[in-house]
Amino acid sequence: MLTIASQLDKIFRAAMTAAFGVDADPLVAVSQNEKFGDYQSNAAMGLAKLLSEKTSQKTNPRAVAEQIKAKLELGDIAQEVSIAGPGFINVRLSPQWLARQLQSIAGDERLGAEKTAGPLTVVVDYSGPNVAKQMHVGHLRSTIIGDSIARVIEFQGHDVIRQNHIGDWGTQFGMLIAFLKTQGREQNAQIEDLEDFYRKSKAKFDANPAFQDEARKNVVRLQAGDAEELALWKRIVEETRRHYEPIYKRLDVKLGLENERGESFYNPTLRGVVDDLKSKGVARESDGAIAIFVEGFENPLLIEKSGGGFLYGATDLAAIRFRAEQLHADRIIYTHDSRQAQHFNQVFDAARRAGWADGVALEYAPFGTMLGEDGKPFKTRSGDTVKLKELLDEAEERALAVVTAKNGELTADHRNQIAHAVGIGAVKYADLSKDRISDYMFSWDKMLSFDGNTAPYLQNAYVRVHGIFRKARSLEINRGAVTSATILLQSPHEAAIAKQILRLGEIVNLVGRELKPHHLCAYLYDLATQFHAFFEHCPVLKSEGSIRESRLALCELTGRTLGVGLDLLGIEHPEQM
RNA sequence: GGCCCCGUAGCUCAAUUGGAAGAGCAGUCGCCUUCUAAGCGACCGGUUGCAGGUUCGAACCCUGUCGGGGCUACCA
Numbered sequence: 250m251l252t253i254a255s256q257l258d259k260i261f262r263a264a265m266t267a268a269f270g271v272d273a274d275p276l277v278a279v280s281q282n283e284k285f286g287d288y289q290s291n292a293a294m295g296l297a298k299l300l301s302e303k304t305s306q307k308t309n310p311r312a313v314a315e316q317i318k319a320k321l322e323l324g325d326i327a328q329e330v331s332i333a334g335p336g337f338i339n340v341r342l343s344p345q346w347l348a349r350q351l352q353s354i355a356g357d358e359r360l361g362a363e364k365t366a367g368p369l370t371v372v373v374d375y376s377g378p379n380v381a382k383q384m385h386v387g388h389l390r391s392t393i394i395g396d397s398i399a400r401v402i403e404f405q406g407h408d409v410i411r412q413n414h415i416g417d418w419g420t421q422f423g424m425l426i427a428f429l430k431t432q433g434r435e436q437n438a439q440i441e442d443l444e445d446f447y448r449k450s451k452a453k454f455d456a457n458p459a460f461q462d463e464a465r466k467n468v469v470r471l472q473a474g475d476a477e478e479l480a481l482w483k484r485i486v487e488e489t490r491r492h493y494e495p496i497y498k499r500l501d502v503k504l505g506l507e508n509e510r511g512e513s514f515y516n517p518t519l520r521g522v523v524d525d526l527k528s529k530g531v532a533r534e535s536d537g538a539i540a541i542f543v544e545g546f547e548n549p550l551l552i553e554k555s556g557g558g559f560l561y562g563a564t565d566l567a568a569i570r571f572r573a574e575q576l577h578a579d580r581i582i583y584t585h586d587s588r589q590a591q592h593f594n595q596v597f598d599a600a601r602r603a604g605w606a607d608g609v610a611l612e613y614a615p616f617g618t619m620l621g622e623d624g625k626p627f628k629t630r631s632g633d634t635v636k637l638k639e640l641l642d643e644a645e646e647r648a649l650a651v652v653t654a655k656n657g658e659l660t661a662d663h664r665n666q667i668a669h670a671v672g673i674g675a676v677k678y679a680d681l682s683k684d685r686i687s688d689y690m691f692s693w694d695k696m697l698s699f700d701g702n703t704a705p706y707l708q709n710a711y712v713r714v715h716g717i718f719r720k721a722r723s724l725e726i727n728r729g730a731v732t733s734a735t736i737l738l739q740s741p742h743e744a745a746i747a748k749q750i751l752r753l754g755e756i757v758n759l760v761g762r763e764l765k766p767h768h769l770c771a772y773l774y775d776l777a778t779q780f781h782a783f784f785e786h787c788p789v790l791k792s793e794g795s796i797r798e799s800r801l802a803l804c805e806l807t808g809r810t811l812g813v814g815l816d817l818l819g820i821e822h823p824e825q826m
Numbered sequence: 827g828g829c830c831c832c833g834u835a836g837c838u839c840a841a842u843u844g845g846a847a848g849a850g851c852a853g854u855c856g857c858c859u860u861c862u863a864a865g866c867g868a869c870c871g872g873u874u875g876c877a878g879g880u881u882c883g884a885a886c887c888c889u890g891u892c893g894g895g896g897c898u899a900c901c902a
Binding site for chain 2: 254276281284285291297335418536537539540546549554561586590624652655682688692694700701712719720771778781788791804825
């Protein structure tokens with residue numbers, strides 16, 4: 250089904266052509282304030298200006314709006330069309346028409362959200378944990394936001410390839426391996442040990458030239474494929490994987506072994522990549538290093554060190570070439586920290602100049618830094634970052650306390666399950682609901698709040714829908730076939746829900762375009778708000794006959810819309826909480 | 827020095843392409859014998875950092891300025 254906005258777009262466009270013989274964007278938008286109507290066209294003001302210039306006499310925008318209005322063939326879509334302010338054309342949709350629209354999507358599992366007509370292959374690069382380091386709260390954003398973006402684009406009907414570009418290669422491994430050799434404790438190394446080793450080896454590396462030398466030799470041996478080095482490296486990677494895999498599982502993030510293509514994967518291709526870039530004239534020698542100069546940037550992107558050895562720019566370029574040529578990507582999306590903005594700009598520019606991104610959209614979806622409550626980059630009092638695992642533990646613990654207080658009669662298993670959905674959901678929503686571009690404040694209490702604009706608020710709306718269904722079953726009220734129920738939108742509460750449900754496709758496309766899941770959060774929050782109001786003001790099971798049937802159908806559609814939306818955010822939605 | 831991002835209610839954040847500033851939290855006051863009160867209803871809260879400019883119209887675009895953060899040649 251076409252979105253309401255695009256249906257109105259067509260009608261307004263036709264009216265503008267009929268009235269003035271111009272084909273212009275009618276600038277149809279959802280009204281910000283309900284008092285104006287539901288949708289509006291903002292084109293009359295600009296058009297009046299254009300006509301004034303054409304005819305060199307003053308044209309009143311309100312008169313233009315009137316003429317457009319006169320040509321509008323809205324049929325029974327609108328209950329009321331009015332002109333306000335400088336020339337806004339406001340449309341209030343008719344409840345009968347909305348009810349029919351809603352009925353037409355009732356049997357559709359996509360709730361009317363159109364699948365794309367031109368599916369693309371889209372690579373989404375996200376998460377990218379570093380080997381030998383524990384994931385901390387700072388890793389949440391890339392992981393959660395990237396995962397949601399991937400889900401949304403997949404839902405649009407595109408072919409999504411998730412890529413986890415793990416930091417599993419580079420000079421630090423020589424360092425770590427050298428340190429492990431001296432420790433002789435690598436047999437039982439856990440992630441905490443590895444982190445500890447990492448810190449210690451870094452300190453030793455910085456202070457001890459002999460150790461630096463040893464580390465470099467290890468890297469060379471590793472890169473040459475030496476069996477001992479490789480075995481140690483594999484153990485380190487394995488151990489790290491044992492750490493982050495359960496976290497992905499816990500977060501319900503769709504990244505598995507099949508999505509892993511770490512830096513090491515590209516290692517064998519780096520020589521060729523650099524040579525290629527040189528022969529194409531994209532890269533050149535500078536101060537002994539191989540550099541790519543990009544217009545607008547003072548310093549070049551370095552891809553190979555003066556003494557040999559590849560830098561991560563080379564790896565990123567190799568990844569682009571691989572994704573374009575081998576994965577046949579049409580679009581490559583990077584969900585990474587905004588501090589890498591310059592790096593990615595340079596990398597993208599180089600890839601385009603090398604001809605590796607012809608017809609490929611390279612998109613950087615940066616996110617801001619997590620700040621502490623003092624406004625400084627987030628650290629704990631001891632100077633460490635908060636471990637992701639600790640945050641998730643605390644979230645589930647607090648959620649369990651609440652669910653136990655509210656629903657102590659449920660089995661322990663069931664309560665744990667709900668606590669998981671609520672706790673993890675709250676953490677994810679706290680992150681997803683903010684525009685990714687801004688730096689944002691980390692606060693235990695805000696992140697773990699279950700009141701107001703939070704995941705549990707959305708989950709609770711879903712739970713209330715199912716509470717009604719449970720009660721209906723126990724009263725042996727036949728919910729009827731949802732697809733055949735006649736929907737009646739008698740109260741403003743019901744009409745509001747209908748209008749919101751019908752916007753799902755529009756919001757999905759917005760998120761797919763802007764790569765900002767917070768729009769979906771806001772949409773679902775509004776829908777949940779409308780449902781909570783409906784729940785308080787419109788009795789479902791106490792009503793009778795066609796009203797009850799209609800309200801049950803509306804509940805069903807709301808529940809499914811919330812379910813689909815929460816799925817796209819990667820947030821669970823239990824039927825009880 | 828150069829370049830990039832951010833500045834909106836007491837706090838945390840929204841505002842689709844430039845189109846009529848809005849939520850949550852905190853505070854005050856109501857609403858549970860009722861489909862889950864993790865909820866609903868109401869009140870309170872604004873010179874969108876500041877000054878110019880462009881525009882019919884600016885939180886949004888441009889210039890300047892102040893404040894915060896980041897990147898800036900051999901880590902990733």
